[in-house]
Amino acid sequence: xxxxxxxxxxxxxxxxxxxxxxxxxxxxxxxxxxxxxxxxxxxxxxxxxxxxxxxxxxxxxxxxxxxxxxxxxxxxxxxxxxxxxxxxxxxxxxxxxxxxxxxxxxxxxxxxxxxxxxxxxxxxxxxxxxxxxxxxxxxxxxxxxxxxxxxxxxxxxxxxxxxxxxxxxxxxxxxxxxxxxxxxxxxxxxxxxxxxxxxxxxxxxxxxxxxxxxxxxxxxxxxxxxxxxxxxxxxxxxxxxxxxxxxxxxxxxxxx
Amino acid sequence: xxxxxxxxxxxxxxxxxxxxxxxxxxxxxxxxxxxxxxxxxxxxxxxxxxxxxxxxxxxxxxxxxxxxxxxxxxxxxxxxxxxxxxxxxxxxxxxxxxxxxxxxxxxxxxxxxxxxxxxxxxxxxxxxxxxxxxxxxxxxxxxxxxxxxxxxxxxxxxxxxxxxxxxxxxxxxxxxxxxxxxxxxxxxxxxxxxxxxxxxxxxxxxxxxxxxxxxxxxxxxxxxxxxxxxxxxxxxxxxxxxxxxxxxxxxxxxxxxxxxxxxxxxxxxxxxxxxxxxxxxxxxxxxxxxx
Amino acid sequence: xxxxxxxxxxxxxxxxxxxxxxxxxxxxxxxxxxxxxxxxxxxxxxxxxxxxxxxxxxxxxxxxxxxxxxxxxxxxxxxxxxxxxxxxxxxxxxxxxxxxxxxxxxxxxxxxxxxxxxxxxxxxxxxxxxxxxxxxxxxxxxxxxxxxxxxxxxxxxxxxxxxxxxxxxxxxxxxxxxxxxxxxxxxxxxxxxxxxxxxxxxxxxxxxxxxxxxxxxxxxxxxxxxxxxxxxxxxxxxxxxxxxxxxxxxxxxxxxxxxxxxxxxxxxxxxxxxxxxxxxxxxxxxxxxxxxxxxxxxxxxxxxxxxxxxxxxxxxxxxxxxxxxxxxxxxxxxxxxxxxxxxxxxxxxxxxxxxxxxxxxxxxx
Numbered sequence: 001x002x003x004x005x006x007x008x009x010x011x012x013x014x015x016x017x018x019x020x021x022x023x024x025x026x027x028x029x030x031x032x033x034x035x036x037x038x039x040x041x042x043x044x045x046x047x048x049x050x051x052x053x054x055x056x057x058x059x060x061x062x063x064x065x066x067x068x069x070x071x072x073x074x075x076x077x078x079x080x081x082x083x084x085x086x087x088x089x090x091x092x093x094x095x096x097x098x099x100x101x102x103x104x105x106x107x108x109x110x111x112x113x114x115x116x117x118x119x120x121x122x123x124x125x126x127x128x129x130x131x132x133x134x135x136x137x138x139x140x141x142x143x144x145x146x147x148x149x150x151x152x153x154x155x156x157x158x159x160x161x162x163x164x165x166x167x168x169x170x171x172x173x174x175x176x177x178x179x180x181x182x183x184x185x186x187x188x189x190x191x192x193x194x195x196x197x198x199x200x201x202x203x204x205x206x207x208x209x210x211x212x213x214x215x216x217x218x219x220x221x222x223x224x225x226x227x228x229x230x231x232x233x234x235x236x237x238x239x240x241x242x243x244x245x246x247x248x249x250x251x252x253x254x255x256x
Numbered sequence: 257x258x259x260x261x262x263x264x265x266x267x268x269x270x271x272x273x274x275x276x277x278x279x280x281x282x283x284x285x286x287x288x289x290x291x292x293x294x295x296x297x298x299x300x301x302x303x304x305x306x307x308x309x310x311x312x313x314x315x316x317x318x319x320x321x322x323x324x325x326x327x328x329x330x331x332x333x334x335x336x337x338x339x340x341x342x343x344x345x346x347x348x349x350x351x352x353x354x355x356x357x358x359x360x361x362x363x364x365x366x367x368x369x370x371x372x373x374x375x376x377x378x379x380x381x382x383x384x385x386x387x388x389x390x391x392x393x394x395x396x397x398x399x400x401x402x403x404x405x406x407x408x409x410x411x412x413x414x415x416x417x418x419x420x421x422x423x424x425x426x427x428x429x430x431x432x433x434x435x436x437x438x439x440x441x442x443x444x445x446x447x448x449x450x451x452x453x454x455x456x457x458x459x460x461x462x463x464x465x466x467x468x469x470x471x472x473x474x475x476x477x478x479x480x481x482x483x484x485x486x487x488x489x490x491x492x493x494x495x496x497x498x499x500x501x502x503x504x505x506x507x508x509x510x511x512x513x514x515x516x517x518x519x520x521x522x523x524x525x526x527x528x529x530x531x532x533x534x535x536x537x538x539x540x541x542x543x544x545x546x547x
Numbered sequence: 548x549x550x551x552x553x554x555x556x557x558x559x560x561x562x563x564x565x566x567x568x569x570x571x572x573x574x575x576x577x578x579x580x581x582x583x584x585x586x587x588x589x590x591x592x593x594x595x596x597x598x599x600x601x602x603x604x605x606x607x608x609x610x611x612x613x614x615x616x617x618x619x620x621x622x623x624x625x626x627x628x629x630x631x632x633x634x635x636x637x638x639x640x641x642x643x644x645x646x647x648x649x650x651x652x653x654x655x656x657x658x659x660x661x662x663x664x665x666x667x668x669x670x671x672x673x674x675x676x677x678x679x680x681x682x683x684x685x686x687x688x689x690x691x692x693x694x695x696x697x698x699x700x701x702x703x704x705x706x707x708x709x710x711x712x713x714x715x716x717x718x719x720x721x722x723x724x725x726x727x728x729x730x731x732x733x734x735x736x737x738x739x740x741x742x743x744x745x746x747x748x749x750x751x752x753x754x755x756x757x758x759x760x761x762x763x764x765x766x767x768x769x770x771x772x773x774x775x776x777x778x779x780x781x782x783x784x785x786x787x788x789x790x791x792x793x794x795x796x797x798x799x800x801x802x803x804x805x806x807x808x809x810x811x812x813x814x815x816x817x818x819x820x821x822x823x824x825x826x827x828x829x830x831x832x833x834x835x836x837x838x839x840x841x842x843x844x845x846x847x848x849x850x851x852x853x854x855x856x857x858x859x860x861x862x863x864x865x866x867x868x869x870x871x872x873x874x875x876x877x878x879x880x881x882x883x884x885x886x887x888x889x890x891x892x893x894x895x896x897x898x899x900x901x902x903x904x905x906x907x908x909x910x911x912x
Contacts, residue, residue, distance in 0.1 A: 050760055076762030084760075090753035092817070093746075096559075101750045105762040107743040111771060114742035115735040121742055122560060128743075129556040168761060290670050343871045350617050353673055354812055355870045357619075357805055361863035365856050373856075476801075479681065482674050490670070517689045524678035531675055532663040 001064065003028045003204050004172055009048060009058035010228075018044045019055075020228040026172070031198055031205040033219040035212070035239070037248060041228040042208040043085050046176050049206075050082050051075050062172070077105045079171035083161040083178060085208075091150045095141060095160050096132065098149060102167030103128040135166045139193065155186045162193065166201075173197065175207040179214050187214055194218045216240070224248070260392050262508050268398035268467070270504020271405035275460035276481035277488065277496035278412070279453040284490055285429045286449040289341070289352040293360035294457060295478020301329045301458030302465040302474070303367045306378045318381050326458040333454025337447040345443075360475060368472040375469035383466065397466040408459055409497060415452075425449055483527040502526070562737055579726055583719035591722055597830045598725045599786045604810035604822030605736055606780030611808070612817040613745065614772035615752030617673040620680025621807050624777040626687060626799035627653045628784025633702045634693050642705045642712075646785055653781025658774030662766070680804060687796040699795030702788045714789050725786055732779055736819055739775075748772050802859070809862055813869050815876030824877040832865070833858050 002025035009022045019041040026032045034042045047053045049060055051072040059068050062078055081102070090098050106128070109121045136142050139159050144152060149160065158178065165173050175194075179187035191214055197203040209215050215222060216236035224231040224245045232242040239245055279294040291297075307313045309321035316324070336359065344351050377383075382396040416422040428435040428445050436442045464474065484503050488495025503523040511519035553559060563569040583591055607621050628649040635645040664675050687694045694700055705712040705724070712720045739745045747768045750758040755765055784799075791798055806829055814825025836858050873880055 072759035073762050073764045082760050088754045088757040090750055093749055101746050111744040114744040115739050117738040125560050126556045351870050358863040358866040361859050365860035368856050486674055517685045521682050521685045524681050527678050
């Protein structure tokens with residue numbers, strides 16, 4: 001059975017069909033990538049899955065459950081975490097606190113207990129920190145633990161965002177252009193992490209990415225979209241060889 | 257019969273609210289900042305006009321006096337943006353809110369130190385004169401207020417639709433960064449918009465003063481004008497005006513037909529109702545942030 | 548500069564970074580507790596006033612500094628606290644009941660109002676709270692049987708377990724009562740900030756969209772922040788009512804809301820300490836002006852007493868100065884001075900240079 005099933009998804013902004021009839025299914029433990037030229041609707045698909053936008057048409061199922069009608073904050077507790085294309089971190093908090101915020105879905109205390117800082121709160125805090133330290137070790141973020149986000153270099157922030165998504169403890173992680181703006185070495189790190197997430201953590205990865213090298217290195221399957229419509233689906237080499245995909249890419253490159 | 261008088265009076269008062277609200281919206285549209293001192297700018301404009309026009313002060317003729325006051329207030333607006341507001345460019349919106357509230361206090365203190373805190377009356381050529389038509393008495397000041405507001409609205413529309421500066425300001429309000437890149441002098445445009453809203457405030461102040469006495473605390477009327485701007489949707493110039501007129505009309509009606517206290521509350525109750533049902537006002541222009 | 552080696556998670560979770568920091572807080576509270584023996588009646592009353600302002604300031608700080616919502620009408624919640632407490636006491640209930648009831652009433656009203664209000668962003672919320680303030684003010688005048696209307700109302704003397712805490716008869720006890728409340732609220736506030744609730748406030752403040760993506764219910768979180776903020780402010784209002792003893796709606800004017808904003812902004816947004824710094828400033832400046840007036844009259848022969856609004860004007864100028872030159876407030880300045888001393892002589896100007904942040908637009912076009 002598929003972990004995530006997207007069926008005939010569409011969203012129209014006024015007359016613009018940003019996403020129009022996209023369907024795909026991601027199997028558990030799979031790395032699935034969505035590629036396409038700028039403005040093809042890749043990030044919009046992510047925003048639909050994480051319920052920032054409501055689709056005009058279509059359904060999204062996670063673990064067999066229809067999540068199309070949920071609110072944005074009800075998605076993470078099911079086990080879906082995401083990163084953002086333009087980094088949406090909490091700028092005035094430390095790296096540690098950002099990752100701890102990722103633990104929100106696992107909170108077990110209410111605000112009255114928190115105010116009195118009852119022993120249960122301290123116990124829960126220790127457990128959260130333990131988990132967060134594991135994530136930091138995995139992503140090699142220890143050096144930045146107590147640094148404010150606002151002062152960190154771009155590359156580190158991208159990694160912190162991945163860390164925050166991992167701290168959620170998800171089944172499915174959505175990575176929105178994890179390698180954009182990174183150096184060759186940094187995007188190689190991202191590739192290794194994605195491998196490890198799948199192998200060691202048993203995560204399923206859904207990724208939007210431009211960097212074809214990264215995509216073909218880590219993806220099991222790829223979906224190509226252009227102008228909101230699906231072009232081709234299959235293994236990375238199949239999709240790259242598809243004449244429609246080549247035309248779409250060449251077309252936009254000439255236009256640029 | 258006196259219902260008509262009530263309505264005309266309400267529309268005239270509403271025009272003053274609307275003009276102050278227009279000042280907010282001008283600045284908001286251009287800079288995304290809200291000027292909480294707009295009411296106090298109106299107050300200062302009225303006092304400067306009073307200082308120039310009244311016979312026991314400089315005693316200029318009415319029209320040139322008011323024009324000069326508007327020019328001076330334009331300078332004040334320009335100066336506030338150039339020397340104060342620009343300093344905090346890039347700080348969160350909240351900083352500007354507090355900054356302009358503080359500026360309002362400063363303006364109030366300045367006016368109080370020069371003209372004192374007891375109510376003064378601006379000498380206008382149309383003070384206390386009434387027009388009678390078929391048993392209905394309408395004060396000339398109300399008619400003038402409505403006419404001037406209409407004229408000013410048309411003039412502003414023309415400014416934004418046809419002049420170079422107006423067009424540039426429109427471009428800047430759509431997308432500041434893009435306007436900056438294509439060579440629109442965004443900062444200077446912002447200052448000009450502030451100057452413009454200082455001038456509009458002066459006109460509002462003079463119209464307000466034509467209907468009664470003024471003191472340095474009349475700037476608190478700005479709160480009502482806010483309600484007007486919100487009701488109209490913060491980004492819409494005609495909306496602000498209509499919102500103002502709506503409030504101006506409802507207030508005397510509420511005073512007449514509802515128990516005491518409701519008249520004071522009515523603008524805010526309408527505003528809260530609009531905020532709850534249509535959070536972006538009756539003429540929405542806000543859009544969700546892109547991620 | 549001291550480097551701390553952390554060997555357990557508790558080191559991070561604890562409120563103070565080491566025993567030294569904890570000792571300093573204990574010493575500070577001890578000095579505050581001993582204040583009635585150290586200063587005269589007049590300054591003790593001023594200190595009490597400062598504590599009440601700090602309490603109200605903390606209320607607004609939670610809202611503005613930690614959950615990123617602006618309120619221009621917080622005086623309304625002070626009023627709700629004061630009137631609830633006084634009216635219930637006049638109905639015969641003891642202070643131990645009416646005081647929490649004041650917090651509850653203000654908190655619930657705040658949360659209730661917040662539910663529609665939290666859908667609004669920045670400027671709209673600010674204006675809505677301003678409108679709310681005007682409405683509450685009018686309501687107070689209308690509800691004369693409970694509030695005394697324009698004439699005002701007398702706050703009865705406080706009695707807890709047979710002990711009097713009368714503001715005039717036993718000022719020292721009233722001061723201790725205020726101090727105890729402030730210490731308790733500060734502790735609870737600090738606890739909140741180191742726990743999931745506080746983190747969810749910060750998350751909502753800094754990025755709503757990613758807060759949602761992490762499973763945080765933004766509406767509920769903001770309403771909770773609003774409610775807690777108003778509850779704290781309600782407590783301050785109740786104490787303020789007893790402190791002034793006889794009050795009407797004018798005690799809670801729009802200027803009080805503005806002064807509260809001043810407390811949090813000048814004090815330092817986003818720091819509990821900022822509320823205290825701000826409260827000290829706002830109670831000290833009128834004192835300073837009074838002294839200055841005396842000096843000006845006696846030695847210079849100038850009477851500046853004839854300039855009403857001078858203190859508001861001075862507050863306004865201070866506020867403008869802080870926003871332009873030190874947006875982090877007094878507490879931020881204090882941190883910089885501390886770092887400079889600790890690093891001496893290695894500190895350099897550039898270390899404290901502000902990060903240039905660019906206009907964050909709310910519009911998408």
